[in-house]
Amino acid sequence: MKIIISGAYAIGTFLAKLLSRNKEDIILLDENPENLDKISSEFDLLTMECPATDIKGLKAAGVEHADLFIAVTPNEPANIAACAMAHQLGAKKTVARVDSPAYVEEQNKELFRKMGVDDIIYPEILAAKDIINGLKMSWVRQRWDVHDGALVMLGIKLRETCEILDRPLKEISGPNDPYHVVAIKHNDETIIPGGNDTLQVYDLVYFMTTKQYIPYIRKIVGKEHYVDVQNVIFMGGGKTAARAVKMLPEYMHAKIIEQRTERCEELNNIFNEDTLVINGDGRDIGLLKEEGIRNTQAFVALTSNAETNILACLTAKRMGVRKTVASVENFDYVGTAESLDIGTIINKKAVAASHIYQMMLDANVENIRFLMSVNADVAEFTPSPDSKITRKPVKDLNLPKGVTIGGLVRDGEGMLVSGNTQIEAGDSVVVFCHNVDMKKVEKLFI
Incomplete structure (x- = not known):
């Protein structure tokens, strides 16, 4: 598969690294050569100095x-x-990153398709959805719903x-267990x-269950x-x-602590009186006490600085907050945040890249999520009629290691x-x- 990525910034470089592990034919474009130098020396991909809208450059990259074609520069109109x-020049599928929430609304998707933009991503909305899923269940690190919760995956520390x-696992998670x-x-x-594997204290464990058994999982x-x-x-307050x-x-009920006075004014215009906007530093212990941190169940640190977010969450935990969420865009700090038991880690570029990744696949795939904590992917596939996965029970499929x-x-x-399950065409299968x-x-499903 030939993939062209325009924009060697956070999302573009992460996506290029993610795809290079699969030996795809990747070209990364950017008008700034400094953005390209580091990634080209570390990964097996081609780079080209080229602005996003340079027709000559797009042709030279083989866009036809x-x-x-993925445009993820910081410039929304350019994307x-x-x-x-790219669509007019022959690219089969295109994806653009945007900063306008109205652009991702369902009623506007057809407009963009007519323009040649097959999919729109707004990373902040995707990250916000993950944050809300985490806040709804204070005892869960990560939650992933399939078909509005018909199936649920829960990541739990x-x-x-823990009773189990x-x-x-053969004793506690057999065919008859929920x-x-x-x-x-x-x-x-x-x-x-x-x-024969066992669960140990401090393990991060991913459970698959159905919605009605979530209270049971919480108990065990x-x-x-x-x-x-x-x-x-x-x-x-970004x-x-x-x-x-x-x-x-x-x-x-939410309170937002933001250091920039002008941003506080903007937020006050966005929200009604139910959301209190405070001009200050979220690491200020005195301010946190004044704003009722002792009666707060969740603390979400979303500044642009990973170290600041990690330290703030540690402070909140020491002050009795059970649920903390930290934005950690620098992957070098993800392991540190997990070892410090921060809680839920949010990374916008990983969330956005997962959304784009599913467009590469020929099979009918609804959702893909890259799980940073375990360096793994979880995906929802729908098998085609007579696909390999529908021909034998699961135990006889010889799934890859x-x-x-x-x-x-x-x-x-x-x-x-279970091993005896026979998967059928049209099922939504979580892999x-x-x-x-x-x-x-993917080949099992097509």
């Missing part, structure tokens, strides 16, 4: 043969124009209160578990004493924070998968992959 040009520690363990992060190792992992989130303090506050359920099927949705009903080329998995 591109299976996917849209570049996609329209195990503590001493130190027992083989959950499957699809992955375990033990210390720095990701495990796609078998029946010993998280019933975690209070539900009602009050949230956001540190940093676009992601603003979108997240707008998406908060009605029963949650590092691949497990967590569950499926059939006729709107979620169900877990978990660690160190596996997704293109290999």
